[in-house]
Amino acid sequence: xxxxxxxxxxxxxxxxxxxxxxLGNIRTALFNWxxxxxxxxxxxxxxxxxxxxxxxxGAIDAIIGSLRWLGLDWDEGPYLQSQRLPDYHQxxxxxxxxxHTYWCYCSPERLESxxxxxxxxKQPPKYDRRCRDLTQEEGHRLETDGVRPVMRFRTPLEGxxxxxxxxxxxxSFKHETLDDFILLKSDxxxxxxxxxxxxxxxxxxxxxxxxxxxLSSTPRHVLLYKALNRQTPHFAHLxxxxxxxRSKLSKRHGATTITEYQKQGYxxxxxxxxxxxxxxxxxxxxxxxxxxxLIQHFSLDRVGKTAAIFNREKLDWINGVYLRRLSPEEFxxxxxxFLERDLPESVGRPLDPGYVSEVLALVQERARTLAEVPQLAxxxxxxxxxxxxxxxxxxxxxxxxxxxxxxxxxxxxxxxxDWQAASLEETMRxxxxxxxLETRELFGLLRVAVTGRTAxxxxxxxxAVLGKDRCLKRLDAALxxxxxxx
RNA sequence: GCCCCCAUCGUCUAGAGGCCUAGGACAUCAGCCUUUCAAGCUGAAGAUCAGGGGUUCGAAUCCCCUUGGGGGCACCA
Numbered sequence: 001x002x003x004x005x006x007x008x009x010x011x012x013x014x015x016x017x018x019x020x021x022x023l024g025n026i027r028t029a030l031f032n033w034x035x036x037x038x039x040x041x042x043x044x045x046x047x048x049x050x051x052x053x054x055x056x057x058g059a060i061d062a063i064i065g066s067l068r069w070l071g072l073d074w075d076e077g078p079y080l081q082s083q084r085l086p087d088y089h090q091x092x093x094x095x096x097x098x099x100h101t102y103w104c105y106c107s108p109e110r111l112e113s114x115x116x117x118x119x120x121x122k123q124p125p126k127y128d129r130r131c132r133d134l135t136q137e138e139g140h141r142l143e144t145d146g147v148r149p150v151m152r153f154r155t156p157l158e159g160x161x162x163x164x165x166x167x168x169x170x171x172s173f174k175h176e177t178l179d180d181f182i183l184l185k186s187d188x189x190x191x192x193x194x195x196x197x198x199x200x201x202x203x204x205x206x207x208x209x210x211x212x213x214x215l216s217s218t219p220r221h222v223l224l225y226k227a228l229n230r231q232t233p234h235f236a237h238l239x240x241x242x243x244x245x246r247s248k249l250s251k252r253h254g255a256t257t258i259t260e261y262q263k264q265g266y267x268x269x270x271x272x273x274x275x276x277x278x279x280x281x282x283x284x285x286x287x288x289x290x291x292x293x294l295i296q297h298f299s300l301d302r303v304g305k306t307a308a309i310f311n312r313e314k315l316d317w318i319n320g321v322y323l324r325r326l327s328p329e330e331f332x333x334x335x336x337x338f339l340e341r342d343l344p345e346s347v348g349r350p351l352d353p354g355y356v357s358e359v360l361a362l363v364q365e366r367a368r369t370l371a372e373v374p375q376l377a378x379x380x381x382x383x384x385x386x387x388x389x390x391x392x393x394x395x396x397x398x399x400x401x402x403x404x405x406x407x408x409x410x411x412x413x414x415x416x417x418d419w420q421a422a423s424l425e426e427t428m429r430x431x432x433x434x435x436x437l438e439t440r441e442l443f444g445l446l447r448v449a450v451t452g453r454t455a456x457x458x459x460x461x462x463x464a465v466l467g468k469d470r471c472l473k474r475l476d477a478a479l480x481x482x483x484x485x486x
Numbered sequence: 487g488c489c490c491c492c493a494u495c496g497u498c499u500a501g502a503g504g505c506c507u508a509g510g511a512c513a514u515c516a517g518c519c520u521u522u523c524a525a526g527c528u529g530a531a532g533a534u535c536a537g538g539g540g541u542u543c544g545a546a547u548c549c550c551c552u553u554g555g556g557g558g559c560a561c562c563a
Contacts, residue, residue: 284500443521
């Protein structure tokens with residue numbers, strides 16, 4: 001596009017360190033990243049830390065960590081707004097001199113009671129502009145009284161501002177519905193509105209991609225750009241991601257921070273794929289896209305307008321797909337930390353890598369998240385699986401027949417020299433015939449005896465991995481367990 | 487209360503006037519495969535396209551109203 005040749009594509013992700021990044025923040029980061037990479041542009045990381053009071057310790061690290069985990073890289077930054085205060089003051093001075101802003105000496109208490117009164121009268125809460133036309137003398141007097149003022153924007157009383165949005169099209173706001181918003185707080189820090197506009201301009205941001213919640217403050221930003229006689233960037237307001245209760249995502253919604261998903265065993269590639277599909281789609285059938293394909297195809301035209309509720313079930317499915325696609329070695333690498341973390345303490349550490357990879361070969365296609373792996377594999381590691389003896393009995397098998405079958409199996413098994421899945425299967429199949437049992441009955445019995453579960457990886461491969469000693473011990477233990485039933 | 491946005495299966499979505507008796511995916515259910523589970527395959531169910539008016543030969547698609555949902559209205563971002 002011609003305009004893009006003239007103005008390089010420069011995007012920014014500008015989170016505030018007031019909490020750990022959640023799905024919504026990261027989806028915004030992802031779309032910014034995809035757009036920048038698709039157009040061969042730059043992505044700038046900017047930390048909007050102008051709220052000293054709400055600053056959360058460790059939030060910046062969490063933001064950076066999350067981006068890195070997902071493989072979303074940036075070209076400049078992180079810039080910290082708290083270190084750019086002089087820039088904001090310079091611009092604020094200029095705005096004041098040119099009459100676009102004024103000092104306001106109203107106390108928070110007065111503003112609060114004003115709002116309460118407005119609420120009582122069912123009026124829109126809006127600053128009543130008491131200081132808008134204060135004389136200099138009045139201002140000086142208040143200042144010598146020790147009042148620390150805020151700087152407000154002198155919003156035009158009439159007319160309207162139209163925001164042209166790449167996703168929504170033109171959106172108009174009447175000035176009478178806007179109020180004189182604050183640009184500089186009494187602590188000298190700029191508000192979001194001021195800092196954001198100044199930085200987007202000085203960092204030459206070409207496209208602002210941010211969540212829909214910002215749409216209603218965009219006219220203020222446009223007004224500011226106009227007052228500064230600067231051109232606005234292109235705006236694109238992305239659909240929000242809502243919690244299951246359809247409200248804005250917040251801590252209330254439980255596991256919502258991105259690091260939480262990492263802990264729960266989701267792969268970054270799966271996460272990226274899933275997040276990309278929240279609000280964007282390629283066509284009417286493609287669900288699985290690699291990072292490269294996403295970059296190649298990403299386009300604002302295909303971003304929707306409707307807020308989305310993320311559903312974990314689909315994430316689980318995508319994650320399972322990505323888990324199965326991993327090479328066995330890579331799966332071991334990924335799963336190992338989860339085994340170390342979640343296997344029972346009684347299991348000796350460090351884990352034997354050779355044994356682990358044999359086990360995980362049987363687990364890989366059964367896990368939807370890495371956090372499920374220790375669960376699925378625990379019986380491979382513990383000394384004796386702990387289970388309810390009643391599991392040994394099912395269908396036609398009563399204590400007597402189960403005991404008979406189990407001891408026969410124990411005898412046959414102990415004679416097997418070549419402890420491999422194939423020979424185990426051969427032996428046990430013929431044993432089933434001898435015992436006049438269905439294979440499912442005998443195998444089911446053995447499965448419980450060997451794994452302690454009714455659902456497990458294929459029996460004979462499992463036995464092969466467990467090894468002869470361990471299997472014989474477990475068959476023996478099962479026999480003793482059976483004897484306690486009567 | 488005021489302003490703004492949005493509205494297709496439970497959820498994510500395709501659909502930019504005729505291809506739609508609305509397609510795909512997840513989840514659900516059934517069957518197949520099979521020693522269980524998982525995976526895979528096949529199939530089913532699931533949306534009067536929020537409702538009502540227009541415009542048009544023809545509307546999920548365009549316009550209006552209503553309703554519903556969401557967001558914003560801080561010395562928070």
